[in-house]
Structures are given as C-alpha cells and as structure tokens.
Amino acid sequence: MFRREMRVMDDRSTGRSSTMSRSRYEAQIRKVLGERQQETAIDADGIQFTWGEVKSVVSAIERILDETGLVEPEKVGLMGRNLPAHFAALWGVFVSGRCASMVQAFQPPQALAADLTANRWPLVIGEPRDWTAEVIAAAEAAGTVGYAFAEPAGTRLERVTRAAKPGPQTDRSPEGETVLQLLSSGTTGKPKRISLSRTAVDEMIERTIQQFEMAGPATNATQLLPWPLASLGGTNGALPAVALGQRLAIQEKFDAPKMLELIRRYRPAFLSIPPSAVGMLLQLKPSREDLASVKLYSSGSAPLDSNVRRMLEEDYGIPVAEFYGA
Structure with a gap:
C-alpha cells in the first residue's frame, strides 16, 4: 500500500477556480x-x-x-x-x-x-x-x-x-x-x-437554526448529535453547529445510558435524536429533572411511536416537532 502523509498547515490561502456562489x-x-x-x-x-x-x-x-x-x-x-x-x-x-x-x-x-x-x-x-x-x-x-x-x-x-x-x-x-x-x-x-x-442547504441550515432558537439561545450551546453523519439528520445538525459555533457531543454508536449522561452534563434546550433512540432513552426511566432542560424535541426519519410522544409531552412536558414524511 502506497502512503503519503499530508501534514496540516494553518497558513493556507484558498484558491478558487469557479465563479459558483458560495454558501452565505x-x-x-x-x-x-x-x-x-x-x-x-x-x-x-x-x-x-x-x-x-x-x-x-x-x-x-x-x-x-x-x-x-x-x-x-x-x-x-x-x-x-x-x-x-x-x-x-x-x-x-x-x-x-x-x-x-x-x-x-x-x-x-x-x-x-x-x-x-x-x-x-x-x-x-x-x-x-x-x-x-x-x-x-x-x-x-x-x-x-x-x-x-x-x-x-x-x-x-x-x-x-x-x-x-x-x-x-x-x-x-x-x-x-x-x-x-x-x-x-x-x-x-x-x-x-x-x-x-447550495440554496437548499442554506435553507436547511436556516431552518435548523430557527428550531434551536425556538428552544433557547442557539449560539455557543451544546448540540447532542447521535444521527449518523452520512444521513440527513447528521448533516442537518453538523452544518448549523459550525455556523453557530456550537459544541457537538457525538457518539460513534448510539448508547442510551451515555446519551442520558450527556443530557445531564450539557443540559441542551433542543434535542433531535432518532425515534427509536428516544424510545430507548425513555426506557431508562429518566427523572423529570434529568430532561428539564429540553424545551423542544425534533423527530424525523421514521414515525414516532404514539406512546413515546405521549410520554414526552405529558410526563416530561416536552413539545414534539415531527417532520417524518415532510
């Protein structure tokens, strides 16, 4: 196997070879x-x-x-x-x-x-x-x-x-x-x-930022991101995070107990994790105080189980925004 190491330098100036507009x-x-x-x-x-x-x-x-x-x-x-x-x-x-x-x-x-x-x-x-x-x-x-x-x-x-x-x-x-x-x-x-x-991606970033702002201050917050990076959910979290300067807390493989610990540590106001994952999280029976920081849960990729939705809204007082099928 042929390998050539590419060492990192921070003093690079970016050359542009196209007139295509960049992201705003x-x-x-x-x-x-x-x-x-x-x-x-x-x-x-x-x-x-x-x-x-x-x-x-x-x-x-x-x-x-x-x-x-x-x-x-x-x-x-x-x-x-x-x-x-x-x-x-x-x-x-x-x-x-x-x-x-x-x-x-x-x-x-x-x-x-x-x-x-x-x-x-x-x-x-x-x-x-x-x-x-x-x-x-x-x-x-x-x-x-x-x-x-x-x-x-x-x-x-x-x-x-x-x-x-x-x-x-x-x-x-x-x-x-x-x-x-x-x-x-x-x-x-x-x-x-x-x-x-480019326009669709910028609009996607803007919509996600608006969701964060619905829950609380978005800039400098910590975003918990268990979605796979290659998926819509992963990229839809990753790009707004860097635009806002948010810290990302990620897991290579989803682990419900570790996710609950991250929620306790970082106290996010906005939470977006897959429907199956939020179901696993609730199976741990977190206290209302554990999830007290969460002001909005955003669901997607698959339908959210009606019992899980009821628990979030009634037992924990967390509003649900569901985008599956949109």
Whole structure:
C-alpha cells in the first residue's frame, strides 16, 4: 500500500477556480474557525477536539482538493463516521465550494467497493479501517484518489492510493448546483443518495437554526448529535453547529445510558435524536429533572411511536416537532 502523509498547515490561502456562489454561511463558519482555536468543538465519547484542530483538518482538506485538481462543485466522496475528523472534513468540503457526497461506511468491504466502482468519485476520504485491500483496489480501478485519516481523533491525512490525480475514468461532471449528497434513512429499503443545491442547504441550515432558537439561545450551546453523519439528520445538525459555533457531543454508536449522561452534563434546550433512540432513552426511566432542560424535541426519519410522544409531552412536558414524511 502506497502512503503519503499530508501534514496540516494553518497558513493556507484558498484558491478558487469557479465563479459558483458560495454558501452565505461560509464567512460565518470561517470566523468561528479563526476565533475559537482553544475551545472545544466536539466531545466524542470524552475525547475533546478543539476548533483549532477542526481548522487544521479543514486546511488539509482544502489543500488536498486543490492538489488533486478538483474544482467547484465537483464531488468528493466522504465515508462518514461519527468521529471528530469526519465532521471537520465535511465542513472543509462545504466551505471549499465542492460537493460532499456521503458514502455509507457501515457496509461490508465488497459493498463499499461496489459503491466506489459505481460512483467513480475523483476523490474519496475515509477512515483507515474502511480502506481495506478490496476497497483500495476498487478505488484504483475507478481512477479514484483515496485519503485516510492518520488516526481517529487526529488532524493528519495520508494517501492510500498510488495515484495522486484522478484518472480519466472518474465522474468529474458536476450535477448542476448540487453541493451536498446525503443518504436517506433506509427505512423503506436501501439508502438512496439525495442531492441538495447550495440554496437548499442554506435553507436547511436556516431552518435548523430557527428550531434551536425556538428552544433557547442557539449560539455557543451544546448540540447532542447521535444521527449518523452520512444521513440527513447528521448533516442537518453538523452544518448549523459550525455556523453557530456550537459544541457537538457525538457518539460513534448510539448508547442510551451515555446519551442520558450527556443530557445531564450539557443540559441542551433542543434535542433531535432518532425515534427509536428516544424510545430507548425513555426506557431508562429518566427523572423529570434529568430532561428539564429540553424545551423542544425534533423527530424525523421514521414515525414516532404514539406512546413515546405521549410520554414526552405529558410526563416530561416536552413539545414534539415531527417532520417524518415532510
């Protein structure tokens, strides 16, 4: 396996090769990255990842994008997991003006390899454990340049494919104004890739910020995010968080007792977790005081059980906003 380490530098200036408009939140995001260096950006099962570390990953991602020759809004495959560097990578692709195309990391190597073969992304970024020999072989056959994070909570990336530039067989054609491709929940079958334009993404960020503000002060709050990063719920939480400078508390795999501890520790006013997960949380029989900070629960991806809704509203006094099927 050929590896070339990409060390992070923070003094990079971003070059632009397209006149496509950027997100109206780009300047706000870059301000957060520039001014909050020492503060915690992400709490990942107790591992603290600072905004300075996030900025380092963003700088490395933007430099890799330029070195591989990707222009706005060409697609970048992200094998997303709920790990700090993966959130930073999403933010880096987003502010660069390229299209973040989410890839389901939680699938067998042969399925992941088939995904790379079918989509022929010019660049894919993921976790070392997901770059198996079979997946690397599929990437190289497709002409894809592959990078892996050097360590789960780290800020360095290293190339795992031999080629440093995408091959001619890769799909370099942008899909109109698409800047984000998410995966559906898969509740009715195999997850589907959903394409969103810059305008749609900015509106999504704005709506989520409004939901936070309905519950209480949104800026500098802590957001609990158990949704998979590659899903609509995960990205719908991750992008507003960086725009607002919120701390994210994430879990790679949902754990109800740990989630309850996070609620007790951070006292969030707004809570958005999958319907099945909130059901597991209530099975722990938390006290009313445990959930007293929560002023609004937002549900999605699947119908919310009527008994769970009743418990939230009647036993805990928590209003429910349900968006499934919208």
